[in-house]
Structures are given as C-alpha cells and as structure tokens.
Amino acid sequence: MAPPMPHAKSRGKEKGVAASVGDKDSATISCLLSPQTKLRIMATAPSFLFALLAVCIAISTAAAMATAPTNTTGFVSCLTVHIPPGIVYTQASDSYPSVLDFSIKNLRFVTPATPTPLVIIKATKASHVQAAVRCGVAHGVRVRPRSGGHDYEGLSYRSIDAACPFSVVDLAALRAIRVDVKRKSAWVDSGATLGELYYGIANKSARLGFPGGIGPTVGIGGHFSGGGFGLMMRKHGLAADHVVDAVVVDAEGRLLDRAGMGEDHFWAIRGGGGGSFGIVVSWKLQLVRVPATVTVFTVHRPRNRSASDLLTKWQHVAPALPRDVILRVVVQNQEAQFESLYLGRRTGIVATMARMFPELGVMREDCIEMSWIESVLYFAFYGTGKPAALLLARGTKPDRYFKAKSDFVHQPIPRHVWESTWSWFLKDGAGLLILDPYGGQMGRVAPSATPFPHRRALYNVQYYGFWWDNGTEASEKHMGWIRDMHQEMEPYVSKNPRGAYVNYRDLDLGVNDDYCGNGAENGYKKARAWGEPYFKANFERLAAVKAMVDPRDFFRNEQGIPPLR
Template structure:
C-alpha cells in the first residue's frame, strides 16, 4: 500500500519552497541594488546588515504601528545628498526589480512612505539630507528641497523677514515632500489657501530619471503633484513656493474649557456658525480629547489672527460671546514665533530640529461637514466621545479663501460648501498594545456613527490623513499590475473620497508620467492600461 501525503503537508512544503526562492530572489535584488549604487558613486545607503540600518529606518517612523515585527522592512535605505544621487537611486531600484518608497518626514498616517503591500521587496529613498531652503525676501519666494520639514522652512522664512510667511500645517517635523503633495491645510489657509495653492514651480525626477521643471513636465503633471498625493508621480526634488504677507505681530490664543456634556456641546454647536464665517485673517479650531473626568469633558479652542489683540477681542466678543475670551487669553508675537507655539516646541530655533520626540501607536480617519450639526445631535456626539479610549478629534474651519478657490484648481477638491474638516485619532502606548484592536474598533464605530452628519456621495476624506480602511490597490509586484478594473476600484473607494471629480484627471496624468507604475503604494494613483 502506497503511503499518502496530506494535502496540508504538500501545501506547507510548496509554501516553504516558494518562501525560500522568494527570499533568495529578494537578497539577490538587494545585492544588485547596492552594487549599482556603488558603481555610480552613491555611498550613503544602509542595508539590513549595516550598523546604521535600524537607526536610519526608525528615525522618521512617527507611527509606532509600523515598527511591529509583522511589517515588511526595506531591502535598503538610501539617503541621497544631491539631485544626481536621487536620479541614480531611482534607476538602480528599477534595474534591480525593487519597488520604490519615498520618505520625506515620515508622517504618513498609514506608513505608506516606508512600507509595502504583500511583502513586495522594496527600497526607501529617504530625503532627509535634501533639506536646503533658499529664501528670496525681495520676490517673496523660496526654493525648498523636498526633504526639508515645515519647521526648517518656517525657521528660514522667519530669519529672512518678520513680514513673510508660508501657508502650511502646524506640525514642525512634517516633510515638504509629503505635506505639499497632499494639499497642506494650515492656520493661514483661510486667508491664503493650501500649501499646494502656493506652489509656483517644482523640480521632479520622473521614473526614467529625467529632471523636469514645470515647463518641461507640462501643466497636467504639475497640477497632479500639487495635491494629488505622494508616491505616484516620481520624486519631487524641490518646490518653488510663494511666500505670503503677514503683519509684524499676529495674535494667538489657546482657550481651554471644561464642563458638563451639554455645556461643551453648546460651545461646539455655536462654533460651527462662527469658525467658518469669521474674517479670512482668523483661524479658530477645536481640539477635543476623548474621555471625561468626574462627569465633565474638556475642550480647547486654538486661534491665530493676522491682527492685534484688540481686533481679535472685538470680533470674538461680537461673534462668540459664550466662549468668554478675555485680553489675558491673548498674546501677540511674530508669525514664526506662533509656528513654534502651535508646533509645541520650546523656541523658534527648535523648529529646525527634526528629531521625532515622543511617538505613539495611532490610527486616524477624516471627514468633512457641509451642514451644521444640530445642538441635540452634538450633545450625543460629545457624550459618545466622553466614553472613548485615549484619542481626540480636531475640527478645522474652512471658508474664506478655501471657499473661493475652485474645486479643480488643484487635485484637492474640498473647497466651497465645506464648513469644516474633522480629524479623528486614537492612540496608545506600548503598555496598551494588547488593547490596540479594541481602540481601532471604537474609532471605526464612531466613524460609522458620524455618517449622517458628514459629506455624502462621496463621503470625503483628506489624502494627507491617509486611511486604508477606505480601500487599497493591493499591488503584488514592484511595478506594473494596473488595469481598468484597478482604476475602477480605486475610483469608487478612496479615489472618490480624497479627490472627488478630480480623480479621472489624476489617472490621466499618472498614465502620462508613469505608465509602468514604477511609483506606487497602497493608495497611489493607478495608471490606465
């Protein structure tokens, strides 16, 4: 009688064989890549066996979810020091059949700048050494390399002139390569639009290693890189940015309020009618931590005004008297000093420190609100939040310039008709790692609970707050793999949420600049084959 072999055993043996072959192929690709770099004079790179590998990889990982053992790690990390190094890294990766991920500041909410799907072998091009900023205060412009952080840009602008600023976000360690690629909403956006609205030119290294400026890449590609999301088009080497005028001093404040659910809900309910309708020079957001203490909940109103304390107090007293802002709540300082305050760093010089500080495990989602939520419903929302795990929601006011810029001016479509954006986040430390799934489930449940109150058809989301719950591409090879079906899947899920009616134009631009899908990630724009 012949012995029988279990089908399960056969499957395990085949899987083991495939795994061994795959590992051998990946190792060969990594050797080919490192040899290619060395031949072409690129020396600043780390392989998994290098002493610097772990430090280099982990330095810019802001979300500790992507340091866990089940996350695929890159075959190499390259830190180009020049445009030529960047070109060579791209071409060597292509020649070695390795996927490319590009990291600027490491703030990708889903780690897409330094992870891959389906264990596809990949390398990371980390731009942190391409961080030079050159400010021309006479023309009110700056050329900034894409590896510079917002803090490094703000510091350079502040040193150049007290009366110039840039319209970007508040976190000082975010990289320019990522934040501008996704739009870049910030405290000046109600007055001057997004970061991407203030891009005048760019230098892009495309999948073939060509160096293109706005003229040579063409307006469709330039449009796509200014808000169409990172990791799809090539690597932006540098941005030419418009600087905007600000007064000698701006007014800033953070007003904390604590009380019963009904009281706090009343403040938020009225804020909906105030924040999006204040004069353009006002930014007034809401920070709402989850949880409660002794039956009370807390909330913070954070503001920046391009004007004096007296002007600020007059407008807020008239439009938001129940907030009870007093002159002692207000401070006047230079714009660059205000960026240090909202970045929660000690001094202006600390803006240029890109060290990550304390990181945590996080998961985030986003929404847009087009119609004010009723007071009754706001009470129930606040009550829901009061029972939540560690986390927060942030409400960012739109209106002003955000409503005047057309929805197709850049790929970022969330313009006229948006009252405010919402960012939802839960976070935890190592000691709570066993409860991570519980916290994420709560976040998803709250997101579902909010559905009746936010934008619909599609339910909008902000591409700089990446959320893989919306769907993903599921690439299985370093390049290629797209199809009409892949485009349709992306369009009907995350593509519509992030880009609305702009998605089809983005697909056309992708097909022009990167038809082989060299630059891809779980939510990159797929080319149309």
C-alpha cells in the same frame, strides 16, 4: 544658492544607467495628441470624445505596462556603481535599523513583522535620486520617497505585504532652504521640515511667512504633495496653492522643472498624494506677507459650561469669520478647546469675537500678542517663550502608537449629536477630534484648481487615537474606538463619496488591487474606493496624468494613483 539645473524642455536622453529605459514609452504615449491636449479634452469634451481619448490612452499605455523582473542583486550592484559609498544601506548593514527608524513617527510600524525596504538610499544630491530610480526601473525594484516620515499608514517606508520588494529614497539630507526676500519666494528641498522652513523664512524677514501646517517635524515633500493646510489657510489657502515651480525626478530618472514636466504633471504633484508621480526633490514657494503683530488665544469650555451649544454655534461662525481669523476646536475628554490665530492686534480679535461669537466669552486677557514666528512656536509647543531653535529639531524616536481618520462636513451637525458625542469620550480607549474651519480663501479657489477637492466644506474633522501600551489588546481597544466613532459620524458628514484627506492616509478606505505586481486591468476601478474619497472628481484626471507620466506604474504603493488604462 540656486537649485540644480533640470533638463527642462528638451526631455532628451541622459547618459548613465538605464538611459534607454522609458524612451519607447515616451513615443507610445504620444497617441496623436500631446498629454496637455489630452487632459484639456478630458476636462471639457463630451462623453464620446472622452471615450475616444480613453481608447487612445489604453493603446498608448499597453506597450508600457511591462516591467523588468525583480533582480535585487542587480539592483544593489547598480546602486553601488552609480551612487557613492556610505549612503546606501541594505538590510545587512549595521546602520540599517537606525537609518530606517530615524524618521518613523508611529510605533505601529516599528515591529519585527513590518515589511521593510530592501535598501535605503540616503540621497544627498538629486543625482542620487535619479540613479535610484533608474536602477529600480532596470532591475524591477520600486522606489518610495520619504521626507519627514509622518505618513499615517507608514507607506513611505513600509509595505503591508512582505512579498513586495521595494526600496526607499530618504530625502532627509536634501533640506536646503534658499529665501529671496526681494522676490518674496523660496526654494526648499523636500527633506526639509516645516519647522526648518518657518525658521529659515523668519531668519531672513519678520514680515514674511508661509501658510503651512502646525507640526514642525512634518516633511515638506509629503505636506505639499497632499495639499497642506494650516492656520493661515482661511487667509491664504493651501500650502500647495503657493507652489510656483518644482524639480521632480520622473519615472525615467529625468530631472524636470515645471516647464519640463508640463502643467498637468505640475498640477498632479501639488495635492495628488506623495509617491505616485515621481520624486519631487525641490519646491519653489511664493511666500506671504504677515503683520508685525499677530494675536493668539486658547480658551477651554467644558461640557458643563455649554460646550455642546458652543460647538453647534461654532459651525456657523467659524467658516464665516473674516479671513484674518481662524478658530479651530480640539474636542477631548469632556471639554472643547477653542484655539485661534488672528493676523492683527488684540483689539481686532476681541471686537470680532464680541460681535460674531459672544457666547464664547473671549476676553482681552485671553489674547496674547506676538510675532508670526512666535505664534508658530505657540501652536507647535503649547505655550509662550519657546526659543525659535526648537523648530530645527527633527524629533526623536516615536513614543506612541496612533491611528487617524478624517471627514469633511458640509452641513452643520445638530446639537443633539454633539451632546451625545460626550459619552464617546468616556469610553476606554477614547481619542480626540480636531475641527479645522474652512471658508475665506479656501472657498474662493475652484475644487479643480489642484487635486485637493474639499474646498467648499464648512470644516474638516480629524479623528485621532493615541496609545502607549504595547500589545494587541491596547491596539484593538484604541483602533476600535476611532473606527466606531468614525462610523457614528457617518450620517452627518460628506456623502457620495464620503470625503477624506490624503495627507491623513487611511488604509481602511481600501488598497490597490495589485500594488506589487505588474499591474491589474481593473486597478483604476478598484482604486476608486479610496481615490474618490480623497480626490472626488479629480481622481480620474489624476489617473489620466499618471498614465501619461508613469505608464508602467513604477511609482506604486498600496494607495498609489493607478494609470487610467
């Protein structure tokens, strides 16, 4: 089944609600140059040309900054006219709580005090997304997309300020997957999960796969929007590197494919963070070949069995391993857990470990041969023999609270630091660290190829704090641990700026100056506090793209990309 046909190149007017909204904006942003030309100049021009371009963008966007006053009654009425009954849920709807909670993964945001959406639209067609956007533009109610609900700060379904009216387009019902084995490609809707995608690919071919993340309930839309890395990234790069087309609903409610949106817009949606550049309803992926047999192993090395020495050596070895190997580490309690996926037979990984990392002591009996889809299940569910149908489960209600942070490391951390780290895991409220090595294909792609800029790092660090107790004391204890641990590592990680991964969203980095009003003159300047850690030099280009494709800043949240005024 083919994806819905977008209005690709014409970008013309469409009939329906608010059809004229944004027409004048398209005219105002054509300030002498096309958007594509503007971005090419921005990437290569001397500073004086950049200044002229900035003036042009400022003039172009000034006329587009006005936003309709908020009219929630009109918004709901508009939805009822243009969207079929049964998929629009207001806060007065009996089913509203269950619909809201369906894909929330973090109990921190399931509280009576959490500001929640005025309306949830459970879209089943792209036209429902279009109508929601057009109604929102016409009546001053912003729309946030939600696919899998794994947003670490919950911004896909909540605001941090009750005074900010917004609605949510829930994409969970848009989950079709269409695999073309002959062309080694697939169209997948944003509401599908990674588990559903992997299952759908494996159901068609045992020799095709996709280099996405481990979590099977993670939504496709958010994963690709932030870049998306997983256990095959050293061989194949990021998930977003394999997106070759997409269908997006833009800030005027138009349905555009890659040709229709243009290359700069297409660049921005493949790693620029979810919810800033429109609502992507479907993605076309280039699949990758996988061998008939892969090998996995998990070995535990406690502190008293040279874990500090192994972590120190790992930093040199893991990024330099052959591209077919990833060797990641989970550090928790008083041990380091080394986990590996090798795209080949057991003899190959045993020989590689013996040659490059003999200190780890990997033995033949540690290694398990299996198919690629079985390796997906192995890492997702911690064991062998799991049925593939488990990948289709979208998860249950959240049972824990958590906070996460991230870092990128460019120089190996000294041994004495790893040794001192063990005391942190003895503290009350201690969490865990996950270390994912780069190198291989990650280092062969330019940092500007997509918005994800951290490809030259040795490895990524993820900090996690989990707790199950409901109460302020438990929250402060665990949140304090992760923030203090993050601060402790500051001297040893990336600097100027200190890096962070947008898919591990962290509001501690900062929030936009005006995330629910009509825009702030210094919005871009304020947003650099969090934007540059996520995107480094790519942040400025993202803001310039935003000014061209959404100058009113309709798609806005606390860490949404602001227009470059």
